[in-house]
Amino acid sequence: MLSLEISLNGELKSVAGVPNAESIEARVFTAPQLDETVLVVSGSVEIQGEPNAEAAWLSAPLQLGDVVSVRLVEHVSPTVPTLHRYDPSTGASDGVPISCSFCGKSSNQVEGGMLASSRAVICRACIQYLHTLVADEGCT
Structure with a gap:
């Protein structure tokens, strides 16, 4: 299935994908007042007969100089997301x-x-x- 392969400083952190995903996103949030920067990988998942759910694959703190890699891949067994x-x-x-x-x-x-x-x-x-x-x- 179509997935996002997420690496941080060369280390694979997550393969985000589900067959019924409506969206998969990798975002960087920064809160300068809290001196905090976070990489978040999430999306929206369609659940048959139910309202869509939010999916979370990764939340990782970032520091200056970190290298984040996002690669579009086909993957058979991606990371299982947390739904909410x-x-x-x-x-x-x-x-x-x-x-x-x-x-x-x-x-x-x-x-x-x-x-x-x-x-x-x-x-x-x-x-x-x-x-x-x-x-x-x-x-x-």
């Missing part, structure tokens, strides 16, 4: 967990539960982090 959804209103019944829209942790990975709107969820740890960030920055 961010939208609690989908009505899915397949057991794919709902995850925090901010940190990506699933509901069974967080303490204290999650709060949901009609289109997103956030865990209590992210609420606390955002509260601290706003308080420290003096945001109103």
